[in-house]
Amino acid sequence: MPIADQTPSSPLLPRRLGDLVTPGLLLDQDRLERNVARMRDRLTRLNVGFRPHLKTAKSIEVARRVMDRPSGPAMVSTLREAEYFADHGVRDLTYGVGIAPGKLDRIGALRRHHGVELTIILDSLEQAEAVAVWSTAQGYRLPVLIEIDADGHRSGVPPEDGERLIAIGRKLHDGGSALRGVLTHAGDSYTLSRPDDLAAAAAAERTAAVGAGEILRAAGLPCPVVSIGSTPTASFAQDLAGVTELRAGVFMFGDLVQTGIGACTSNDIAISVLATVIGHQRAKGWTIVDAGWMALSRDRGTSRQAVDQGYGLVCDEAGAPFPDLLVLDANQEHGIIGARPGSGEKPPDLPVGSLVRILPNHACATAAQHDRYHVLAPDRRVIAQWPRIGGW
């Protein structure tokens, strides 16, 4: 049955966990809504706009529960996401990967066909020149943010390199594009776990972005947007004066990496992989399930944290974690479950056919291995299937 037929109204919708094909991706709707409400409260207190990152969910049903309005604003990580969300009415999007000039025509088509205002980002004069040439040829002032490198994590202009910042800004502003401001992402905050360090990372992210904006303005260039964000810094920021919008994505689902950082608890994690026990190696204390890395992803983000959660923390069918029970290893379609090394726990007896739920290292990576969410009510009834997209 094609995914499109599996709408909430389908008479074939499984009603119970035991009716689902395993492995499958579960989404606890109440946890999702609680996570969203918590982040909204924070941002209201910090007096900053919200541009949720839809790369984690890639689902219009999730997006509508996270965005301010059905039209956005929102952030995307691929043009495929932009086109999908545009098809579903989202109109204010930012594409968070430095632009390759060969992609500009797809962005033009989005505007023509859907009226979408898609803001791009870039960090070099060569990109700015290509964008200016394209904007002039199209007669369209394409909105652009200059990416700032707050922490040496990845891309962006160093915030202290005012000369490069102004050269890029001027090329865009004078060259036919619409310079909108600056954007940064404190990616290195994912390596932190002490609240003070996280608050400091959030402050540094703010300082880098606000400072870059001031450099542009001092040069007579416009900078209405100062955009920052990551789930860790969003969760620990104390003051966002001068910042106009915050972006975050993982927070809506949570995951074990965020638990290790301290940005959520395991009770907040809204997605899990449902798996069936298919065998045992009792002499080794192993239980084998039908969820391997294809269902869990190869992400082992917690391996770099104080508490290594293997390929995931194992819960019972109701979602309650077993004490120290992990997916110790994963093959393509096999997960090997056993006690956390050194914990001395005796693994529970789970006969063949038992269902377990596995909390993920990284929500974005695990969800990407699936084409739909099986949405659960608090009583564990399956109340909907929400499709999700992939690709570029």
Place this chain on the structure above:
Amino acid sequence: MPIADQTPSSPLLPRRLGDLVTPGLLLDQDRLERNVARMRDRLTRLNVGFRPHLKTAKSIEVARRVMDRPSGPAMVSTLREAEYFADHGVRDLTYGVGIAPGKLDRIGALRRHHGVELTIILDSLEQAEAVAVWSTAQGYRLPVLIEIDADGHRSGVPPEDGERLIAIGRKLHDGGSALRGVLTHAGDSYTLSRPDDLAAAAAAERTAAVGAGEILRAAGLPCPVVSIGSTPTASFAQDLAGVTELRAGVFMFGDLVQTGIGACTSNDIAISVLATVIGHQRAKGWTIVDAGWMALSRDRGTSRQAVDQGYGLVCDEAGAPFPDLLVLDANQEHGIIGARPGSGEKPPDLPVGSLVRILPNHACATAAQHDRYHVLAPDRRVIAQWPRIGGW
């Protein structure tokens, strides 16, 4: 455009690499065909049947170039694969994940709707009892192989545990199922790299399977099938006397892990991820591309080998590797390219918009991140798009 419209005859098929959306998955057809021919030659010399594992490719177009006949035989890792290949005419399939009794009705439907003979595997008396009950209720002698644990890698009956082996075999044979024989997978061969060790692992895999078959036969039980296989042991086996069929999957594409094992060279690797340069951090020697872990997968299999290839080895647009140029790190949609640590190489100058190709750590994992292959002729023309499936 839906995938289904992107057939080789579509007038919209991109003809050149530069017309493709990046990131995208490339498949060199000549390398695929060479890899298949080499494995076929080996198996002919070893006088053993061939059951290619389709979990690597998940594409009927690839499957038809690998299987003996359009009807099979073949191996699958999910029931979704079984249903997809059945839709395309494959009739002789083995499902290589220990059966959960809840999945038996889907297997029954495959037989009724398509006439598919799908052989299952199991390693416990509780599974055998459930299968026997189901077989009797259906009046269908479902074919079953008993999984043997050749090397402690994952699932399976220890080959020396004749009592359990016979109990399972008798339960199946007397209980209404069709006991077909034994199957093993020397998964630990992936950790080896010395030819002698690999030949020894292949010999041990053979010994375990043939020995288990002899135990069944000595107990008066049928064992027409003795099935072994993994790409490393298939590549280094010297003698397969007593083995009736060999299974392998990764060999058809090859990857950097297999290169580290010695089962192929980087010139044999048939798939790569096409990416576009989107920026630089020149002070660090970094080139940023639009292929992150979403396109490459999080698989870092080579991190446990003598030569760590990062998130992949970077090649020029023609597919020739740059000296010691790796994807050093990967975010969701960003890859960070730089010189192999300690190599002293100066990275090539790749302006924004340049195309590169990235060879994967693990073909199964990287291909799974994509919904189609862009198939290349030796002159790098894009001659077809082959869809691939996912899910369960």
